[in-house]
Amino acid sequence: ACTGIENIDEAITLLEQNNWDLVSGTLKQDNGEDGQTVPGTASDPASHSAPAPAPSSSSAFRPVLPSRQIVERQPRLLDFRIEYRDRNVDVVLEDSCTVGEIKQILENELHIPVSKMLLKGWKTGDVEDSTVLKSLHLPKNNSLYVLTPDLPPPSSSSHAGALQESLNRNFMLIITHREVQREYHLNFSGSSTIQEVKRNVYDLTSIPVRHQLWEGWPSSATDDSMCLAESGLSHPCHQLTVGRRSLPAQTREPSEEQSTDVHMVSDSDGDDFEDASEFGVDDGEVFGMASSTLRKSPMMPENAENEGDALLQFTAEFSSRYGDCHPVFFIGSLEAAFQEAFYVKARDRKLLAIYLHHDESVLTNVFCSQMLCAESIVSYLSQNFITWAWDLTKDANRARFLTMCNRHFGSVVVQTIRTQKTDQFPLFLIIMGKRSSNEVLNVIQGNTTVDELMMRLMAAMEIFSAQQQEDIKDEDEREARENVKREQDEAYRLSLEADRAKREAHEREMAEQFRLEQIRKEQEEEREVGHNLKQSYSKPVRKLRSRKMWFAYSH
Numbered sequence: 001a002c003t004g005i006e007n008i009d010e011a012i013t014l015l016e017q018n019n020w021d022l023v024s025g026t027l028k029q030d031n032g033e034d035g036q037t038v039p040g041t042a043s044d045p046a047s048h049s050a051p052a053p054a055p056s057s058s059s060a061f062r063p064v065l066p067s068r069q070i071v072e073r074q075p076r077l078l079d080f081r082i083e084y085r086d087r088n089v090d091v092v093l094e095d096s097c098t099v100g101e102i103k104q105i106l107e108n109e110l111h112i113p114v115s116k117m118l119l120k121g122w123k124t125g126d127v128e129d130s131t132v133l134k135s136l137h138l139p140k141n142n143s144l145y146v147l148t149p150d151l152p153p154p155s156s157s158s159h160a161g162a163l164q165e166s167l168n169r170n171f172m173l174i175i176t177h178r179e180v181q182r183e184y185h186l187n188f189s190g191s192s193t194i195q196e197v198k199r200n201v202y203d204l205t206s207i208p209v210r211h212q213l214w215e216g217w218p219s220s221a222t223d224d225s226m227c228l229a230e231s232g233l234s235h236p237c238h239q240l241t242v243g244r245r246s247l248p249a250q251t252r253e254p255s256e257e258q259s260t261d262v263h264m265v266s267d268s269d270g271d272d273f274e275d276a277s278e279f280g281v282d283d284g285e286v287f288g289m290a291s292s293t294l295r296k297s298p299m300m301p302e303n304a305e306n307e308g309d310a311l312l313q314f315t316a317e318f319s320s321r322y323g324d325c326h327p328v329f330f331i332g333s334l335e336a337a338f339q340e341a342f343y344v345k346a347r348d349r350k351l352l353a354i355y356l357h358h359d360e361s362v363l364t365n366v367f368c369s370q371m372l373c374a375e376s377i378v379s380y381l382s383q384n385f386i387t388w389a390w391d392l393t394k395d396a397n398r399a400r401f402l403t404m405c406n407r408h409f410g411s412v413v414v415q416t417i418r419t420q421k422t423d424q425f426p427l428f429l430i431i432m433g434k435r436s437s438n439e440v441l442n443v444i445q446g447n448t449t450v451d452e453l454m455m456r457l458m459a460a461m462e463i464f465s466a467q468q469q470e471d472i473k474d475e476d477e478r479e480a481r482e483n484v485k486r487e488q489d490e491a492y493r494l495s496l497e498a499d500r501a502k503r504e505a506h507e508r509e510m511a512e513q514f515r516l517e518q519i520r521k522e523q524e525e526e527r528e529v530g531h532n533l534k535q536s537y538s539k540p541v542r543k544l545r546s547r548k549m550w551f552a553y554s555h
Helices: 008-017 022-031 099-110 157-167 194-205 256-272 283-295 307-322 334-341 364-372 375-384 395-409 411-418 450-554
Strands: 077-084 087-094 118-120 141-147 170-177 182-189 212-215 237-244 351-357 385-391 427-434 437-444
Touching: 077 099, 087 099, 099 118, 170 194, 182 194, 194 212, 307 364, 307 385, 334 351, 334 385, 334 395, 334 427, 351 364, 351 450, 364 375, 364 450, 375 385, 375 450, 385 395, 395 411, 395 437, 411 437, 427 450, 437 450
Parallel strands: 077 141, 170 237, 351 385
Antiparallel strands: 077 087, 118 141, 170 182, 212 237, 351 427, 427 437
């Protein structure tokens, strides 16, 4: 489905010509650079009928729009640092997830069954696996630790020495080929991996690795990357049996043409070429997308009224197609993503990564499954980026994004996206908030590799870090100036209050002096009045007395 070639022989020939590089092969096929064409393929319209449209019956997959009530609140991301023995695992989850989902991530990272794992360090005490993180009211950053009481203690130094000794040993594997009843005696060093054993068996039996059905491996041999010294094999000899795995029955009735193609693949892939998984390519990416595309739900509903609802469906569909290990897509409008990435303190700012999806591109499946979902890319994006996504498959959604793009980035970026061909998608836009404007640092096309994608993300991060340091310096200087101004204002206010207090004290003192002076004057006036009254009263009395005396004397 990635190459658009339904004939398996032609697909194999194309892959062999390009050293089994699926990306290179699909690009050459699309650009018409393939020098050989198998007769009776694309040139014969009768041999390939167009795929029938998806049925509209109740059995067809329909997009399920999440309720608007869920989108009212943007999910909150929680950071967990989980310690197990001498190892730390960083996990970033939304607060709508459960404790059990953390354990599932740890199971993949630590290779410890969930049933054997006790997750400790919760401030509320022990919690159930079904507990939703939001109900625990956790802070942004959390530290937990894992206990495994049912598992043996970590290896001691003596055990490490024994392991080193086992790595230097040789193991004789007696492998019985079940179908032909033939034994092979193969000698491997302890440092050889189980995957190397299976590849050697493929050379002897022509059974591809993915079709090999084994018996006799120890229960501890759960990973093909494990070396034989760690797998628990008996030394010096160990008995194993291998056979061809039977193909699963078809789950639905294919059309006559599809049935022919499926049988041709199942009859030829085991004998004509080596296991595709050995080249890092999933079986479904090479062959099986023709039927699965009919069952896919759209990544995003057309003409969605609410961007949050559309992105919820995008995230759910992305997880169902490519697994849970993918970037944490921001749920909300593009403006809200800007606020989260740019309009915070300079130390907390991040780059904005906009992922533009297109289901009709031949590169989409490879880019999503192998590049975008690579653990290194997911981890780097989670730490340094706010990731927002949009699906351009439908014309209405494409037009809506171009309108948003023109509003926020200008016509130049809009024209850049418009001129991209379908097979150049997916696109990854790296946006940096630069003071009053938003700058597009990079437009990454889908025809890239994990290493190249990481290098371009890191290059964008270097530019952003330099700008961020300048912004932090400016912000610190501005805060310092504001602090000085606040201190000066406070000192001026205190000075005014001190002056006002002095003035009021002086006024009170003057008022008191004036009052005392008034009292003194009043007292003096009263004394003077009293003295005058005394004098005025004393004179008539003398006269009267003298008259009486005269009168008395005269008689």
